[in-house]
Amino acid sequence: MDPYEAFTKVRSLLKQHHAFFRECIPLIASENVTSPAVREALTCDFAHRYAEGWPGERVYAGCQYIDEVELICIELAKKLFRAEFVDVRPVSGVMANLAVYTAFTMPGDTMMALSIPNGGHISHGALKTKNGRFLGGTAGAVHGLNVDYFVFDKEEMNIDVDASAERIIETKPKLLLFGASVFLFPHPVRELSRVARDVGAHVAYDAAHVAGLIAAGYFQDPLREGADVMSMSTHKTLPGPQHGLIASKEEHAEAIKRSVFPGLTSNHHLHNVAALAIALAEFMKFGREYAGQVIRNAKALAKALHDRGFDVVGKHKGFTESHTLVMDVSGFKDTVGLGGDIEKLLEKAGIIVNRNLLPWDSSEGRSYINPGGVRLGTSEVTRIGMKEKEMERIAEFIARVVIDRENPENVRKEVADFRRDYQKVHYCFNSVTEAYEYIEIP
Numbered sequence: 001m002d003p004y005e006a007f008t009k010v011r012s013l014l015k016q017h018h019a020f021f022r023e024c025i026p027l028i029a030s031e032n033v034t035s036p037a038v039r040e041a042l043t044c045d046f047a048h049r050y051a052e053g054w055p056g057e058r059v060y061a062g063c064q065y066i067d068e069v070e071l072i073c074i075e076l077a078k079k080l081f082r083a084e085f086v087d088v089r090p091v092s093g094v095m096a097n098l099a100v101y102t103a104f105t106m107p108g109d110t111m112m113a114l115s116i117p118n119g120g121h122i123s124h125g126a127l128k129t130k131n132g133r134f135l136g137g138t139a140g141a142v143h144g145l146n147v148d149y150f151v152f153d154k155e156e157m158n159i160d161v162d163a164s165a166e167r168i169i170e171t172k173p174k175l176l177l178f179g180a181s182v183f184l185f186p187h188p189v190r191e192l193s194r195v196a197r198d199v200g201a202h203v204a205y206d207a208a209h210v211a212g213l214i215a216a217g218y219f220q221d222p223l224r225e226g227a228d229v230m231s232m233s234t235h236k237t238l239p240g241p242q243h244g245l246i247a248s249k250e251e252h253a254e255a256i257k258r259s260v261f262p263g264l265t266s267n268h269h270l271h272n273v274a275a276l277a278i279a280l281a282e283f284m285k286f287g288r289e290y291a292g293q294v295i296r297n298a299k300a301l302a303k304a305l306h307d308r309g310f311d312v313v314g315k316h317k318g319f320t321e322s323h324t325l326v327m328d329v330s331g332f333k334d335t336v337g338l339g340g341d342i343e344k345l346l347e348k349a350g351i352i353v354n355r356n357l358l359p360w361d362s363s364e365g366r367s368y369i370n371p372g373g374v375r376l377g378t379s380e381v382t383r384i385g386m387k388e389k390e391m392e393r394i395a396e397f398i399a400r401v402v403i404d405r406e407n408p409e410n411v412r413k414e415v416a417d418f419r420r421d422y423q424k425v426h427y428c429f430n431s432v433t434e435a436y437e438y439i440e441i442p
C-alpha cells in the first residue's frame, strides 16, 4: 500500500470507529470511556519522554514536571484506595499482577487463584491445565508459578470458603490471589486471609474490574479485610487511561518498587500517568455518585433482562453487587445459538457485549469459542449519562434481537436513535467535547 494511502486509510478507519461508537450501546464490562481532560493529557509531550525509576531518583534528565505529576498521581491514589503505598508505574493490569507475583513469590512456588471458567483472568493462570493442555497463563508461563484453584460454589457464584480453606491448608500456597474478570459478588478476603496467615501465605487482590467501586467505598475494602496488596487496571470501573497501579501496605513498598523497576518496566508511559492523575482527581470529586449509579444500573439491567425471559445468573442474590452481570444463554442453543453467536448478532444491532465462559460450560462440552454465557457491564453506559430507565430500553433491544428474533439491522437504527441523547461524558470536570468525538490535531 502506498504510504500516503495507508495514512489516509488509517485515519478514515479511526473516524469510522468513532462514528460507530457514537451510535452503539457499549456494554463490555472491562471497558469505559475517559473524560475530555483525560484525553487531552494523553496527547501531551510526556508521551515522548522517559523517566525510569522513582520520582526524584530518575535515570533520565528532563523529568522536573513529570516527577511532580507522578507524585500528585501517587498522592491521589493513596487517598482513594486508603493505601500506605502506591506505585503508578505498571503499564497495565497484567503487568501489575506480574509485579505482585515477582514481589511476593519465586518461580516454582504455588499460588491459589480462581480458574478461568470460574471468573479468573488469563494472567492468573498456569502454564498448562490440570490435564496437561497448554494454557499459557501469565502466572505460570512468565513467572513459573504453579497455580492451584479456589473451590468455587457455582450456585453462589463465589469462592467456597470452607472447601477453599481446606485446600489452602493442604497445598500451602505462598500467595492467594483474589479478584476476577467475572466478579459479581465480593470475595471472602477476610475469612480466607486468616487461613493464609496460618500457612504463611501473602494475600493479593486483583481489583482490575472493581477498582472504581472500591475507591468509591462500595463492593469491599481488600486492604482492610486482610489483603497485603491490590493490583489493578485503571480503565474499567475506574474510568482512567489504560494503565496499571499497585496499592499496598508500606512494609511491601520496597519489594514492589524493585519488581516494577528495574524488574518489569523501563518506560512507564508517562502520558498515561498524567491522564491517570486527572482521572483520579475527577473520581475523587464524582466517583461516589458515579460508582453508586453503575451498581444500580447493573442491578436494573439484570432485573429488566430477567423480566423479559433471560436467565440472568445469581437471581437469589440480587444478580450482582458490581458493574457486571452474566446471562446463561445456553437455552437459545437451538434458536439463535450460544454466547459467541449472540455476541455477533447483538453487534449487528449496535449492542456491544462479550461472550463468556460459565463455570458449568466445560462439563457441558462448551469452550470459550462459543460458550454458554454473555457478560455485560454498565460502567460505560453510566458514564454517558444513562440511569435505570435506560436499562429498561437496553433490555428491550436485547430481547427483540435474541428472543423475538427481529432483524438486528432494523433494531440497529433504533439503537442509534436512542443513543443520540447520550453523547457527553458525565462525572467529570469538563464535558464540552463529546465522548466519542474524533479529535484532529491541525
Ligand SMILES: Cc1ncc(COP(=O)(O)O)c(C=O)c1O
Pocket (backbone or CB within 6 Å): 030, 092, 093, 094, 095, 097, 120, 121, 123, 179, 180, 181, 206, 208, 209, 232, 233, 234, 243, 244
Ligand atoms: C481480573 C483482571 N485482571 C487483569 C486484567 C488485565 O488488565 P490489562 O488489560 O490492564 O492488562 C483484566 C482484564 O480485563 C482482568 O479482568
